[in-house]
Amino acid sequence: MALERCDVEKLAHLARLGLNDAQIGSSTASLNAVLDMINAMQAVNTDGIAPLANPLEANQRLRPDTVTESNHRDDYQALAPAVENGLYLVPKVID
């Protein structure tokens, strides 16, 4: 079940990490080391065991449908790398 370079390239792309060749190489090695450790899980018998997603096992609280937020665009957009006419700018997207 070891990862090959092409697997790591796919993972890096899924996660939008632009790793270069050297990084892909070193990542492949270290990821495989971690996976070796993680694969120890397979030896555990978990038949009939329900997964535990949240320790508290409570139900979701519901919030009333009332407006509580107001406009803080200027404050928030002061943090943005590129803004024009109130819009966040990104390189052109072609559909």
Next chain:
Amino acid sequence: MHQLTLANISKALAAKQFSVRELTSHLLTRIEQLDPQLNSFITLSKDSALQQADAADELRSSGISAPLLGVPLAHKDLFCTEGVRTSCASKMLDNFVAPYTAAVVDNLNKAGCISLGKLNMDEFAMGSSGETSFYGASKNPWDTSRVPGGSSSGSAVAVAARLVPASTGSDSGGSIRQPAAFTGLTGIKPTYGRISRWGMTAYASSFDQAGFLAHTAEDCAMLLQATAGFDERDSTSAQQPVDNYAEALSQPLKGLRVGLPKEYFDSRLDSRIGDAVNSAIEQLKQLGATFVDISLPNLPHAVPAYYVIASAEASTNLARFDGVRYGYRCEDPKDLEDLYLRSRNEAFGEEVKRRIMIGTYALSTGYYDAYYLKAQKIRRLIKNDFDSAFKNVDLILGPTTPNLPWQLGSKVNDPVAAYLEDIYTVPANLAGIPGLSMPAGMIDGLPVGVQLLAPYFQEARLLQVAHQFQQHTDWHARTPAGF
């Protein structure tokens, strides 16, 4: 002044032995002098701290007194603090000035605390040594060639070096307890959901909990009192009533039943740490506690389960860092893909990228059942182990770490070795139960911590036991040479 615990600072301020300003100036001077060799602060808010100090002094002189009014502390740099850089020790947020304040910080501010600044940490809370920080590692004041632990590295260093009396930290896999053990502090990770996660940059959402590092259990109790409780902004916040932690502290330990998991005392434990733990056990016996051997049979599987779930959650939590709305953006992106690929590769460190890829893998089609789902099932088994154990004991005790603080740089190329150091701490995060580490010995000049684990929402029990222990020992009162 810097030798005083939080509780004693509070009393001294009330007794007008010194002003908040005097204390704050003193600490700021110490930080400027001593932190360059420790690197515990990322952002020092000198002017703001003095302003806050003056305001606190005014309130105190007008007759208002509250236990935490004017008490200075500092915050781990993953808690959003409005108007102040919140970097999570990452290049990705090096330029990010938070537009709002985290619940835990806000509650401490409302209680009157003063913030001196933001503390160093492992990048995005991923690490157990402080070495993955974009701003460089912090150093353990007990031996500056060694790691202070992580991810709340700066939080531990600043308190251990008496630059601040206490700090906030976060613990998702041991990130408060382990650095507390490595630096001779008392660190508490409350029950999952006890303290609001609003404003706390998410790493592993179902593990993350805010907590504190201080010298004493009494100090932790004061901080927990001001911050525990339901927050409607956090859907995972518990609606459990908050105990009176101060009252719990002085309860005697007679009748306390303590479990010692045999899995904590196996061959991987440094025997010297084992000896220190045994001394602590003897001390607690004298105080009335009884001990019984127990087993947590699924403990050996805790580390892989933890890393799978934490990395999976982290991989999606960090997807928002894309160079679009805030944070780092690469220069001159050619197109959208280039924007994402380069911004994220240039701004995330190695450990963060590694965990993002593990997490992505664990969730991918074809691997989800074998990794993520499997880990969640093991998580259930670990919780079951604790539930069974707590039917017969009130508390579980063991070492906090298998080893002493290691040399800086010695594990950076061996991530798995670093992960395995978390073996004693991660089970509590998987189950969501509260945990505390208290100083219980010294080996070759390095602190040793003992870990206490309690059932859900029994932080009072942890604080009680630690406080009673600290009434009869002085490990918590020691200071590293030169500080």
Next chain:
Amino acid sequence: MQWETVIGLEIHAQLATNTKIFSGSSTTFGAEPNTQASLIDLAMPGTLPVLNEEAVRMACMFGLAVDAHIAEHNIFARKNYFYPDLPKGYQTSQMDDPIVGLGHLDIALEDGSIKRVGITRAHLEEDAGKSLHEDFSGMTGIDLNRAGTPLLEIVSEPELSNAKEAVAYAKAIHTLVRYLNICDGNMAEGSFRCDCNVSVRPKGQTTLGTRTEIKNVNSFRFIERAINYEIQRQIELIEDGGKVTQETRLYDPNKDETRSMRSKEEANDYRYFPCPDLLPVHIPREMLENLRTKLPELPTQKRERFEAAFGLSTYDASVLSASREMADYFEAVEKICQDAKLATNWVMGELSSLLNKENLDITQTPVSAEQLGGMLLRIKDNTISGKIAKMVFEAMAAGEGDADQIIEQRGLKQVTDSGAIEAMLDEVLAANAEQVEQYRASDENKRGKMFGFFVGQAMRASKGKANPQQVNELLKQKLDQ
């Protein structure tokens, strides 16, 4: 080669809540960009979602209205992909445990028959923001006002056989969500969007062909055209020896064709997993029973009632119940004039033509139900003829007042006094003596054709006001002497 088509629709209905699904930001349409984007909507570090109770209620109403299974617990999941209009880098949606399970909706087809269409599921999710591709010096502008608006994604079973059925189903869902007041159905504003999954297979084959998805078709006309184009394209492709690629396509209304979407990665691995910031949503049975009592009369029920109570055809009943407003209008008119057939004819005839011509919705009608009902009463009591009524209707639409006012002002009252009519007819016949002689000299056949001439003369002489039936009767009497 005989082909058959398999179509399934995924409809995204924007729920008409005041606030977003996970944040307290307003959902009002048309605000300045990014003025309704809070810390949570912008995915600032440390922000967390809290679920809007109204979105849950609305989804449950829908589930009840389509007889669906609604589970005790439903779970939100993260659907992970990168796109600038998706701030968190994942969309909070539902995967394995949606709020609404298997249900069905009966739709009326053009030929009057009823088809039961299965609904696989409906789930809650958050909407993404908007990308504006207008020229920002070669950049795209992102507006996150819409990011976080609650959507109900309604998935049909692949049980629709042609474009017309697909449109009928889409319209039925559109009607239903508006009846329930959970969605305003405004397709132009994007509150109701349809993705069409289309595949073809040789007639008789049981396995499904490869399907394509045509995304975000925002009008019923386009749905029909897009599906028909796509069916044709796939058939031609296969007949030419090619294979249909499973892909996402867009419909271009200007060229009336579908084309492949370049930027969407077909091999996207969404890596769904339960969102750790949200807990399972519990739907207590008592809450459902309570909601059930609050359901309005549903479109199907209303249609069936119209058929039974008013003797309408399935087709007429379904047109009249297409919206609550239309149904209420019709019933109000019928109540006044007490004549369902007459009301149907006028509502589906003159009124609908007027609304279509002026591009108005029933809620904007210039002729109120009271006005129309009042006018129909005047037809029934013979005050005006059907022909004159058309004039009155136009005058009402132009704002000249009610029927009685217009009839009075314009002197449109029908003349029903036989004496007066007879006198008028005598004049007409006297003025057309030659034609009268010719008529009397002709056979049955020829007489039939000439009769119309006299009717026309009589109507002209009376300026249209003479009661047509009486004119006919009396004219015949006089001519056939």
